[in-house]
Amino acid sequence: MKQTEYHQASNSAQNFSVAPMLDWTDRHCRFFHRQLSQQAWLYSEMVTTGAIIHGDNLPRFLGHNPEEVPVVLQLGGSDAKDLATCARLGEEWGYSEINLNVGCPSDRVQNNMIGACLMGYPHIVAEAVTAMKAVTSIPVTVKCRIGIDNQEDFELLRIFIAGLVEAQVDGVVIHARKAWLQGLSPKENREVPPLNYGWVHRIKTEFPELPVAINGGIKSPQQGLIHLKPYQADDIIYPAVDGVMLGRAVYEQPYLLSEIDSLYYGSSQPAPSRQQVLENMYPYLERHLSDGGKLIQVTRHMLGLFHGLPGGRIWRRHLSQNAFKKEAGIEVVETAYQMVVAEIARMDEKLPKEGTS
Structure with a gap:
């Protein structure tokens, strides 16, 4: 042909x-x-x-x-x-x-x-x-x-x-x-x-x-x-x-x-960190909320952002349990992220330090 x-x-x-x-x-x-x-x-x-x-x-x-x-x-x-x-x-x-x-x-x-x-x-x-x-x-x-x-x-x-x-x-x-x-x-x-x-x-x-x-x-x-x-x-x-x-x-x-x-x-630009991605989403979330949108309409797509990391389940659970609420605002996301940071720090403390057994 x-x-x-x-x-x-x-x-x-x-x-x-x-x-x-x-x-x-x-x-x-x-x-x-x-x-x-x-x-x-x-x-x-x-x-x-x-x-x-x-x-x-x-x-x-x-x-x-x-x-x-x-x-x-x-x-x-x-x-x-x-x-x-x-x-x-x-x-x-x-x-x-x-x-x-x-x-x-x-x-x-x-x-x-x-x-x-x-x-x-x-x-x-x-x-x-x-x-x-x-x-x-x-x-x-x-x-x-x-x-x-x-x-x-x-x-x-x-x-x-x-x-x-x-x-x-x-x-x-x-x-x-x-x-x-x-x-x-x-x-x-x-x-x-x-x-x-x-x-x-x-x-x-x-x-x-x-x-x-x-x-x-x-x-x-x-x-x-x-x-x-x-x-x-x-x-x-x-x-x-x-x-x-x-x-x-x-x-x-x-x-x-x-x-x-x-x-x-073939991009030489470094990959964005999860924190950078989240920070980039904050203005979008704020605009969406100010336009009368609901937090969960956006955050439901973000549940897997910390998949595989300490705190990943905490992130998913906190958003799932709170983002659907009528009064839910951007503080729900901020709180979920702080919980992830705290869990990562907690896990780091449990790891053996270099030179110790």
């Missing part, structure tokens, strides 16, 4: 990105993550075309902070005209890229022809990509699975990706598991179907000019680097992919993101 030309503009499939996670990667989460990495690509939660077109609160669905850039708007839908309308709005609202969700396996989205079920309709996805690219100047990418249900043939994945290439997609992010549309919950679909990283790397062989990012089962930024090198599967060495996407690993342990700029982008 003749390779199409791709946009030269960078997109999330060529970089490190934080996965879109429903109910998690909202604007508050993304602002927090941006304090940890200046260069990782951040994703919105999936927003359906119906919510944007028929809703009456565009700021709720499309609003974001300028600091989040580069930030990707992920859309859910299957109607090419509606997706084009929403892609155009996404560009107008300042997003860096539009991504189409072809990976979510939940029953709710299947009933509306959204998500992973679209892998069974390659022509619909290709038409959607064509329509979105016709009305935007920013990159248009697709996030998909390696297959659905009983699909066991790599050729079906190749045909699906070939349709996107013909539509001049700017990149693909491939979750290296199939999605079972019946019988498994969304959580089980993230864990039960076996990983097949070889198929993702093989797509890079079939379409060498197509930016390809890999997702699924990667537990750390260091582990993700494996895929940016040639990868061996079934006694065949496949080329490296272009990008890596992590989701729950970095949401639950957000300080992992502090490694991204040096590991993936």
Whole structure:
């Protein structure tokens, strides 16, 4: 097949990105993550075309902070005209890229022809990509699975990706598991179907000019680097992919993101300390509270900041027990941090001093 030309503009499939996670990667989460990495690509939660077109609160669905850039708007839908309308709005609202969700396996989205079920309709996805690219100047990418249900043939994945290439997609992010549309919950679909990283790397062989990012089962930024090198599967060495996407690993342990700029982008800037990240969040928290927001809307994304450190559980527990209260203010966060500092000092005192037994 003749390779199409791709946009030269960078997109999330060529970089490190934080996965879109429903109910998690909202604007508050993304602002927090941006304090940890200046260069990782951040994703919105999936927003359906119906919510944007028929809703009456565009700021709720499309609003974001300028600091989040580069930030990707992920859309859910299957109607090419509606997706084009929403892609155009996404560009107008300042997003860096539009991504189409072809990976979510939940029953709710299947009933509306959204998500992973679209892998069974390659022509619909290709038409959607064509329509979105016709009305935007920013990159248009697709996030998909390696297959659905009983699909066991790599050729079906190749045909699906070939349709996107013909539509001049700017990149693909491939979750290296199939999605079972019946019988498994969304959580089980993230864990039960076996990983097949070889198929993702093989797509890079079939379409060498197509930016390809890999997702699924990667537990750390260091582990993700494996895929940016040639990868061996079934006694065949496949080329490296272009990008890596992590989701729950970095949401639950957000300080992992502090490694991204040096590991993936060669930055020589020192990683921010947890204290620096927290200090950067204080003005944001104060603005949010002064605008009538609730403390927990932001702090729920910060529970893992001290994961693995003495006081990490104390931090999580204090925020969980107090940030939801009606009168909760920034002092809740300050108190939680002081409790962490005290616990670290207490643990240091228990350690044997140099020269003692």
